[in-house]
Amino acid sequence: MHEWALAEAVIEAAVEDARKEGMTRIREITVRIGELQQIELDPFTFALDEIIKLHGELLQHAQVKLEDEPAIFKCRVCSTEWHYQKASLNEAEGEAIHFAPEVAHAYMRCPRCKSPDFEVLQGRGVTIQRITGLK
Amino acid sequence: MDPRVSVVDKRLAGIERIIAVTGGKGGIGKSLTSSVLALTLAQLGYKVGLLDLDMSAPSAHVILGIDGIFPEEEYGIIPPEVHGISFMSICYFTGDEPAPLRGEDITNAMLELLAITRWGALDFLIVDMPPGIGDAAMDVIRWLKRAEFLILTTGSKVALVTVKKVIQMLQELQKPIVGVIENMKMRESGLVRDELSAYNVPLLGAIEFDMDLEDKIGDAAALAESTMAARLTEIVIQDPRFKLSQN
Ligand SMILES: Nc1ncnc2c1ncn2[C@@H]1O[C@H](COP(=O)(O)OP(=O)(O)O)[C@@H](O)[C@H]1O
Ligand SMILES: [Mg+2]
Ligand SMILES: [Zn+2]
Secondary structure (H helix, E strand, O other), X not given: OOHHHHHHHHHHHHHHHHHHOOOOEEEEEEEEEEHHHOOOHHHHHHHHHHHHHHOOHHHOOOEEXXXXXXXXXXXXXXXXXXXXXXXXXXXXXXXXXXXXXXXXHHHOOOOOOOOOOEEEEEOOOEEEEEEEEEO | OOXXXXXXXXXXXXXXXXXXXXXXXXXXXXXHHHHHHHHHHHHOOOOEEEEEOOOOOOOHHHHHOOOOOOOEEOOOEEOOEEOOEEEXXXXXXXXXXXXXXXXXXXXXXXXXXXXXXXXXXXXXXXXXXXXXXXXXXXXXXXXXXXXXXEEEEOXXXXXXXXXXXXXXXXXXXXXXXXEEEEEEEOOOOOHXXXXXXXXXXXXXXXXXXXXXXXXXXXXXXXXXXXXXXXXXXXXXXXXXXXXXXXX
């Protein structure tokens, strides 16, 4: 369950940011889940809840809101854009990308010109969109 | 906001010393030296990790003959232990497919590995650095706050011109330098000493050019018997700079 490690990163980053902003309570952390990484939501939210419990005051009443971000790719050679569903990856490839999304460049090709030189326009992985709280 | 940077320190917290092997150019032996140094330290009884951060051309797994294994998942990923070394590399995930990575992809992939790898308690983590002082190397220098740098050069002016820039940059950033090792030494010459005398960096020793080294690649036991291993063992045993704080 490597989702735990990413959940830990989210909480560490939120705490760091809240301290910098001088917050005394974090109310809500909005996390974007990029489609390419294929995060398993159950273990991820479980981990977030457990890690939040380990922290004191600052996170006591914190809610985590998850937003899905579809993955969109753009070919640097022919400018074609495509979605994740078009990628048709097998299980092992999907698993490798789950651990390190950049290895998509080993397993995906532009559907039009077959180039591996593409950009991930959005939906790569886990990012924090917003943190709200009380000062 | 990218949450991964914030967790890197925590992932490295159980490691006593982080030694990043760097040098000016590709091809001067960073990967060979990192891998054999990790083997040497493991044989001396230390708990050692090896992290290959060359995303474009990972090669430590080829040098150590690591194949057909995959890390375990446990609150992150646990680097498999091979030849007494906890080993992490992007090679577990890319296999043999070419993966053309741009600068931003390299940054992302390195950060992902640093954020999810749980090293546990180690005496030494040896890091095979991305070459030179480009984006990738600068990212690593920024993220691995406690890293100490082991700098490789050859006895050639062509290598030294860039090595001097690496040293100067690390010194400007006030990063600790363990010292410089001359690799692939082919003859006696004072060039390395003379060229680096102005920089006040320790010269730890030299590793001869070894005609037989190629035959040992992929065979950890043979590499542990190589002249490179012998020289590195001497350096590690004799030089106080490789001592751990508790000894
Ligand atoms: N001391 C040495 N004697 C002989 N060959 C060496 C020595 N050190 C490195 N090599 C060889 O030089 C080549 C480049 O080494 P490598 O470790 O891949 O360099 P880098 O990681 O700096 O690009 C490899 O083929 C390696 O086997
Ligand atoms: Mg190398
Ligand atoms: Zn294309």
